[in-house]
Amino acid sequence: MFLLVSEFLGRGLQHLFEQNESRYYVSVGSRVPYLAFADDMLVLARCSEDCLDSRVAFFARYQAYFGQRINGGKSSFILSNRASEDTVALVREKLQFQQQMLPFVYLGAPISQGRVTCILLAKMQSRLSHWNSRLLLAGGKLVLLRHVLSSIPVYLLQVLQPPRAIFQRVGRICNAFLWDKADGLKGIHWTSWEKVCFPTSEEGLGVRSFGDMSAAFACKLWWQLRQNRSWWTDFMRVKWLLEVPLVEKVGVVDPPHMLVAEFFGERGWNTGLLQAWLPMGLVRQVQEVSLHPDQEDEMVWVGSSSGVFSIKDGWEALRQKRNLSMADRFIWNRVLLLKISFLVWKVLRNMVPVDVNLQQRGIKLASRCWCCSLHEESLTHLFLDGAVAEQHGTSQGLRGLRWSRRGLFVRWAVRWSSWGGQIYGPWCTSRVTRMIHGALFAAWRPQATRRLRISWKPPPQDVVKLNTDASVSGRRVSGGDLLRDHDGGLIFAFYKEFGDVDVLTAESLAILQGLLFCKRVRVQRLLVEVDSAGLAHLLGSGALAKWPLCNTLRQIRAMLQSFNTTARYIFREANATVDKLAIMEAQVDFFTMTFQQLPRDVRAVILLDSREVPFVRTQIVRE
Template sequence: MCFPIDEGGLGFRSFKDMARAFAAKLWWHFRLGESIWAKFMHAKYIKGVHPSEASVEQATGTWRRLVAVRQMAEQNIRWCLGEGLVDFWKDRWVFHEPLESVVDRSEKPHFIVSEFIARDGWDETRLARWVPGFVVQAIKEVPHDLARKDMMVWLPSPTRCFTVKLAWEVLRQRKHRSLVDSLLWPSVLPAKMSFLAWRLVRNFLPLDMTLRCRGLALPSRCGCCYLEEEALLHVFLTGPVASEVWRRVSGRFGFQLRNCSSMAQEPGALSGHAMGGWQDTSRGGLFFGIAREGRSLRGGGPLVRLPGRNRHWLLKLNSDASVNCGRASGGGLLRDSQGKLIFAFYKEFGEQDVLEAESMALLFGLQLCDQRGFCPSLVEVDSKTLVQLVGSGVIAKWPLCNILRKVRDLLEGFSASISHIFREANSSADRLAAIGAGGTRMYDQFHQLPAIVRASTILDSRGVPGVRWLIEEV
């Protein structure tokens, strides 16, 4: 029962899983080290070693609870660098694994990250003495701010903060998702009926034959027909009363009842046919509802307001990203206030989610502006979530928090503003991100752009709205 309903449970949470989730919360506060309790625990149990390796011979019950979830908790803790008081080898601040498991060398003395930070950035010479080149390159991409404190990030959280719910999701027992079980709990069905169907599928109903199979000897007779024994298939499928019910239900929903040897197959079939019938009967109402909404919007203003002629910005950067089959790519272009192209780019980012791909495309465009000496005053993206994250200054999930920190620093250096734009008005960057050119491409001249991007850029510069096709040939 202690599983989500789509995994065959009833949505209850086991006390064991919840106890471990609250123990993970204790470990989180212990690693933060901000409370008096955390400082006391550090002084008592952490003596010159990393918390992930501390061991005590005669430990209290609280410490044993912490040790039981220590490995899981450490695997989900990341660090967003500030002053750099983070263990260089054992904490996760560059990759998803600590550097001690990435770098193959026997000598690994204790360092903190701040020992590798110079006044003008990372001390590459010292880094090269301890880690290979690919790690040095990855470290150079990690931002830091010596004026801020290091921020601990809970990896499953979109806001970097620890929650017991997310810890429970990581710790809990899991089963494979079940299509039949997910169909047993529609919102339109009373919970008691769904619970009855759940018990029926698992043969948990106290029928005579079920009780007999479990060791309780008793006579059995069906209470509906008094002709056969009270078995699951007879009561709910093959008996005269059940057959009549199924005949009427199948006629109402338009399906033919099959000869099933297992009752577990029927609830899924019935739910599927019932949902199909409901969708058929509702489709007409949905269509006419959309038509009514369309008529009400026909006399209104434009749904998307495109940039007009009165533009006061000097340089504007547009960026966008595309994720296809898990592979992310981004594109963008820098233009002046007359719509003239300064440069455009396309870059692939590997396996990323949509928000990370959007932020990486924006960061790459800002870095190109910085490298080439351009100072955009306006930045536009079609991800409203990204605009809100950049503007709010919150610490997002890892490693997005590192990307956002660099984006904010570049925007502050440019004195540029970032705003949301609808996808229809961001068609040039949208099409650049989806061209699939491979690797990294730079376009310094207008005629170098793909034809479909050139068309969008011309229409955009003249303030003419374009049409976005579902399938476009580049």
């Protein structure tokens, strides 16, 4: 019912403005009569008496029909700063609303003209005022920092562009929450916020920089602007986006009226004609553009595996990167508790408040190890060389672990629990030890399996079947196709190398080449099978895919449509013949329609397929 009422309200307002175009709000670009989200509505209109009377009459009919009442206390009107007092009085008399001045908040975002005071700091400080009064462990702080505190600015960053100083202040707030103690007591800030804003595999804590997120959201707006699929993009294009033609960029005097089709023929770009009109640098850029005149142009995000822009892909392309840390990959896992992983992360970077580190920070104190009373309290003595560390490193059932990275981190975790066990009770050590051993050896349990009989199935009579496959071995990327009839007889086979491409692209090129050969031999009814589940899904779903794979997929879809067929996924065992053909590593590409010209092992598998001899496939049974 709510949807029907909202639809009536929206269509009624639209019809109200279409009856008299002078009621539209005067602005450059598209004429938008209103913006609405659920029960929050923003109506954009002129202040003429006719427009006001028509709106008041429509609102009265709406309230009479549906029994809903417009809340005058929550409704208001906003006028230009140059509006006269008579205009203000007229609007207040007609609408019975209160006047509101800029800026105002709509759907949680400030609407203003010019600069606006950033409200990010107030939102984050109000949330922290409730957390600081509670006793939070290091793991709990990290969870709140990753999933709550870092997410507060995300909504506003989609529509605001705060200056760098705001990002620095927000970073200080988050860093203080991470390192400070409960009840607002200041702690030691062992590192800056910018150094922890990296993935855990790159020596960070798995939080994202607010500056990088803001840049990713700016890319999202650019992507939507270039797609031109909304009223917002129409407005922005007319008001702000000024397209500069290539002829103005080059600076040609008295340019000719030529079309792209005159520079692009059946064999591609006409290099000679391009060089006659463009500099060599631009000629190379133009030649890199792949055109398909029979298909519509479509935007592709290069950094995405799907070809469609996402915030994650934009952030990954714009953020600063570090080298991958093998040690940190072992720290952050499901075996260790989050607080233990955080402790090991600090230990590796010497961020533990032992006496030696405190002395280096200017705190004067006498240092003595509390467990042996013989050495000063340092990081290496406490975790590696001390008597208690050695005792717990060789006990607790860890004698069988080799001195590897995993063994080192497990020992550190147990030592930490033992350190806490001497304070909170002996149960802590045994509990953490059992947890670690259970997680380490749970994956070693044998899994149930089942065996399936898989064989190649011949097509129906008067139908031929195309099987394709590709192989990537070292630097050699090759593919092969087989076209067979209902008796399993060979119609054609080919082998081709594709250069330096990935597996999915090689699979796509193999099926495209096979379809081209099918068209050459004038196949009428066709079935296509591939053993790549990803490729079959991409072709069937119509997804865009990454660049330049998307162009190949579009050609494959067009050819499949011309044959009135689809690409079906089969198990690799049913595609064994083409697999043999793809990995044969021939010296040159070849195409044959003769059975005897194929390698011996390929001929043998073709004969087995013609008799539907099955292969065995082992599957893991999921519980």
